[in-house]
Amino acid sequence: MKSRIAQAIDMQHQPVALLWSDSKPEGAVQFSPGKWGCVMWLAAGAAKGKAGACDRQTFGCVGGGVGLGFGDQYVTFPGGKDCFCHFLSSGNANWEQGRQAAEQLKPFMRPEAHDNFLHGERYLKTPELVENFIHNLPMTEVPKFYVLFKPLSSVDEKIETPEVVIFFVNPDQFAALTVLANYGRPDNENVIIPFAAGCQALGIYPYREAKRKHPRAVAGLIDLSARLQVRSQLGDNMLSMALPYPLYREMEANVAGSFLQRHTWKALVKEDS
Incomplete structure (x- = not known):
């Protein structure tokens, strides 16, 4: 074309x-x-x-899986969806489940990625706002x-x-x-x-x-x-x-x-x- x-x-x-x-x-x-x-x-x-x-099986990251239309892949984020909500906002260092997940994941993550997991990308202010963000995404299952x-x-x-x-x-x-x-x-x-x-x-x-x-x-x-x-x-x-x-x-x-x-x-x- x-x-x-x-x-x-x-x-x-x-x-x-x-x-x-x-x-x-x-x-x-x-x-x-x-x-x-x-x-x-x-x-x-x-x-x-x-x-x-x-x-x-080959969409690279959970956001990519969501973005291309392979359903809600945030449930597969390391530590679960709650850890993702903290990752995109204030970080996982401020709650016990998040700290435990960060410690388990540390050997498998690049230093920058681990720092983001612990301290957050800060793209939204709170984990609750990330929950709203996910809720408002037009989740799709491609046929x-x-x-x-x-x-x-x-x-x-x-x-x-x-x-x-x-x-x-x-x-x-x-x-x-x-x-x-x-x-x-x-x-x-x-x-x-x-x-x-x-x-x-x-x-x-x-x-x-x-x-x-x-x-x-x-x-x-x-x-x-x-x-x-x-x-x-x-x-x-x-x-x-x-x-x-x-x-x-x-x-x-x-x-x-x-x-x-x-x-x-x-x-x-x-x-x-």
């Missing part, structure tokens, strides 16, 4: 198709079962031309064995249909996608920015939006940890925009005749080059 949007906004990295499938492409990158990894590596790798695959990331250019629309099309873009391109998402709509709130892990903004949130009569785009790479994970692959100043496939088709059809062919956008592209 070729993207008129990608050509019009002069993307550095190609768009990524997220697909559900019962088979995976030959040579697709996949984590080993039970081994830690960041789903964002696979998405970024697809933007650079290499397909990636995940299943219920296929694999979730795939493929370069959009390698997708044959005759035999497969993406669930989501993902753009990794600089701030000017991000702004253009925001304008284009609203271009043909009667209202003006057609991009959302959920507080979510980087992979959740590529997966379960666009999945939810796809069920709406008028699905919205999902802005991402707001997750600071995800930004660190993909910086070496995609460079600095990258954001993501995930389009449920019906919205992607709508936006593709709206490129011709839009602001993307006018002076202001062309001046911004020239300044960026």
Whole structure:
């Protein structure tokens, strides 16, 4: 598949198709079962031309399992969901069960990861707020064995249909996608920015939006940890925009005749080059 949007906004990295499938492409990158990894590596790798695959044993981390639609994987977090609620907020050093779990896990964790487990990533103020965060996530059970990331250019629309099309873009391109998402709509709130892990903004949130009569785009790479994970692959100043496939088709059809062919956008592209 070729993207008129990608050509019009002069993307550095190609768009990524997220697909559900019962088979995976030959040579697709996949984590080993039970081994830690960041789903964002696979998405970024697809933007650079290499397909990636995940299943219920190879999603890398519990947040990634949730983000791709393999159900509530927070129950499998070391020490249980309560330890995760402390990990994302104030840390596990301040309660007995958390301290015991931290001691048991210490031989198996990198020093930075163990410090985060003990003292918290501090992305939410309290464990109770993390419980609310989990409750509000659009948990999904995908109906296929694999979730795939493929370069959009390698997708044959005759035999497969993406669930989501993902753009990794600089701030000017991000702004253009925001304008284009609203271009043909009667209202003006057609991009959302959920507080979510980087992979959740590529997966379960666009999945939810796809069920709406008028699905919205999902802005991402707001997750600071995800930004660190993909910086070496995609460079600095990258954001993501995930389009449920019906919205992607709508936006593709709206490129011709839009602001993307006018002076202001062309001046911004020239300044960026």
